[in-house]
Amino acid sequence: xxxxxxxxxxxxxxxxxxxxxxxxxxxxxxxxxxxxxxxxxxxxxxxxxxxxxxxxxxxxxxxxxxxxxxxxxxxxxxxxxxxxxxxxxxxxxxxxxxxxxxxxxxxxxxxxxxxxxxxxxxxxx
Numbered sequence: 734x735x736x737x738x739x740x741x742x743x744x745x746x747x748x749x750x751x752x753x754x755x756x757x758x759x760x761x762x763x764x765x766x767x768x769x770x771x772x773x774x775x776x777x778x779x780x781x782x783x784x785x786x787x788x789x790x791x792x793x794x795x796x797x798x799x800x801x802x803x804x805x806x807x808x809x810x811x812x813x814x815x816x817x818x819x820x821x822x823x824x825x826x827x828x829x830x831x832x833x834x835x836x837x838x839x840x841x842x843x844x845x846x847x848x849x850x851x852x853x854x855x856x857x858x
Contacts, residue, residue: 749783749789774800
């Protein structure tokens with residue numbers, strides 16, 4: 734397993750997701766202070782470009798530099814405030830989700846249909 738490669742890919746995905754969250758924050762802020770600009774940013778962001786956070790920011794810098802800088806500032810702030818607790822949260826969530834998946838799978842495997850019970854008279858009391 735190539736752990737460094739997986740870590741780099743995970744970092745890119747997380748960075749893009751934080752870009753998306755930063756855009757949501759900026760759109761919410763702008764909807765209170767400058768609704769037309771919020772509508773513009775929302776329209777610019779829904780084209781699918783935001784899947785790649787860095788490409789999105791490059792394009793936003795060309796279109797509206799002040800918005801791109803604001804999104805980058807918010808993204809950095811989000812990263813500073815969540816990345817310390819994120820490893821434990823992710824590990825705990827994955828552990829809990831895996832446990833739930835195994836539990837549901839075991840329940841499905843051990844369920845017996847009522848028609849099958851009828852063929853087992855020794856189970857009737």
